Amino acid sequence: MGYGENRGDYWRARYKIAPGKYGTVLDAHGKAVRYKTKRAAEKAAGIAEDEAAKAAAQPPAAPEPEQMSFGEYASAWYEEQDLAASTMQNYRRHIEEHLLPEFEDALISEITKGAIDAWERKERERGYAASSIKTWRGTLHLILADAVDDGLRDSNPATRRRGRGKRAGRSRNRGPEKVVTNALGVLLIAERAALLSGRDDEFVAVVLKGFTGMRWGEIVGLESAFVRPASVRVEWQLYELDTGELHRCPPKDDSYRTIDSPEFLSALLAGQAARAKRTPCECHGLNYLFSGHGAANGAAQRPGAKLSDVARAAGVSTGTVSNVLNRPEMVAESTRVRVEKAMADLGYVRWQTSGESAAHWRRNGFATWLFHPAATGWYPKKAPEEARPVPVLAEPWPGVPARGRGAAGRAQACWLPIARGLTPHGLRHSHKTMMDELRTPAKLKDERMGHEDGSVQARYSHITPEMRRDLMDGLTQMWIAALDTRRRMAPGSPVAVLDALLREPQE
Structure with missing residues (x-):
């Protein structure tokens, strides 16, 4: 509490600043004010103490805009975004894993084009793909563009100026061309994936992806209610977040669509629906056409x-x-x-995964341990083991994967590659290529793939029943040709659903 201090011929006003610390009321020149009476000094001390208390209660002043660091601005920028969960996750990953390690403490106003180019060179030297680095720089460009709008910068140093730098042509930032396969490749990879999993689900899923071009999340999130006699309706997808949650959300770019399915594919889907679990999954309470394979992540139970x-x-x-x-x-x-x-x-402790069956496929597990070995004939590298061929027993053809301890020693053969470098998403490219081979009109291709062409030409194009019928006939002929080729390799298959197809009477 403020008080008046007797200084002999005058009084000085003293007030509490902090526990055990007092200040003196000063004039405009920084000198102690001399009061004639004690009461006047006490009154001035009380006023000064109230003002000091109010000042202490105020939050610390925000840093001056020109002094804000990139880390501070990027954090505030991220919190202001209101986008799809998948986009928010990607932005967060870009910022935390690639931008903050380089720019976190740099002042937002002092980041230069040279610093950004140097960071990009470092990322290339670390072995990251040019397409990935381009994506991360795009996120940095967004953040700095908003910083310009907020008055923290005069220009955006992440902007690329055309026609400057090395004359390396358009190929400088191009990655390798996407690997694709044909109808026979789709069938053979589907068979191997089913042999690796030990069930028909993977056969049907790979064929579905190869002959419709559906996105991976759309297949994982395909609910049984949306499988129709001659079509598949895309209404939802399951997007896997970093937390492990499979987020049920609309398809990418709101590409809701009905995909026509040939008769052979409709029959495969009907058989899969009959085999699918009748009980809803615990995570969404819905019936899905496909369930997961292998052990579930034990994080939810431990x-x-x-x-x-x-x-x-x-x-x-x-x-x-x-x-x-x-x-x-x-x-x-x-x-x-x-x-x-x-x-x-x-008290976090790292745990091993449990042996329980998963409700849904996980992208990495399916691609790494089913699709990749099926397409290439090799298991990928995973410490402490190096990449290795899939060990198989020679009979029945095309060979059944050997399992358990000493599988390599018991193996009689291994698979040759079908399409080295092919990814699950590559089947989407493959389907587009199949439609190109069938001379499918662009309007129908865009509808089937979930793309949108905003050009004037597209606005004046329309899809007719004859176009749909021609496409279904063409895909059916591709499937029949692939089955005939596979039948000449061996008349049967260890995969039940394919074996039944191969043994059907030929017309």
Whole structure:
């Protein structure tokens, strides 16, 4: 509480600033004000103390705009976004894993084009694909463009100026061309995927993807109610977030559509629907055409804190937590310390996965352990094991994968590659190529793929029943030719659904 201090021939006003610390009321020149009476000094001290208390209660002043760091601005920028969960996850990953390690402490107003180009060179030297680096730079461009709008910069240094730099042509940032396959390749890969999983589901799913061009998330999220006698309706997809959650959301770019299915594919889907589980999945309470394969991630059942809990407590993505655990040199020091503190506070312990069956496929598990070995004949590298051929028993053809301890020693053969470098998404490209071979009109191709052509020419084009019928006939002929070729290789198959097709009487 303020008080008046007797200084002999005058009184000085003293007021409390902090516990055990007092200040003196000063005049405009910084000298102590001399009061004639004690009461006047006490009154001035009281007023000064109230003002000091109000000032202390005010939040700390925000940094001057020109002094704001990239880390501070990027954090505020991210919080202001209101986009799809998948987009928010991607932005967060770009920022935390690739932008903050380089620019976190740099002032937003002092980031230069040279610094951005140097960062891009470092990313290339680390082995990242040119397309990935281009995507991350695009996110940086968005952030800095908004910083310009907010008056924190005069220009955007991440903007690329055309016609400048090395004259390397358009190929400088091009990645390798996407690998595609034909109808026979789709059938053979589908058969191998089913042999690896030990069930028909994977055969039907790969054929569905190859002959409709559906996106991976659309197939995983295909509900049984949307499978019709001669078509498949795309209304939803399941998008896998970093937290492990499969987020049910509209298809990419709201590409709702009805995809015509040839008679052979409709029959495969009807058989799959008859085999599918009748009970809804626990995560969404819906019936899906396809269920997961292999062990489920035990994170949901195990006791204690999970990776997602650590990410939430530290305010980062699960990908950043994974990097702290496995590649700490890729994470900014301040972020790493924050994550490690969250681990310690929550008592996080790394666990092994459980042996329970998964409700849905996981993108990485399907691509890595089913699709990749089926397409290439090789299991991928996974420490401590190097990449290795899929060991198979020679009979029945095309060979049944050997399993268990000593499988390589018991193997009698291995698979040759069908399409080395092919990915699940490559089947979408493959389907587009099939339609090109069949001379399918562009309007029908766009509808089937879920693309949108905003040109005037597209507006004046229309789809007719004859176009649809020609496409279905063409795809059916491709399937019949692939089955005939496969039948000449061997008259039967260890995959039940394919074996029945191969043994059907030929017309």
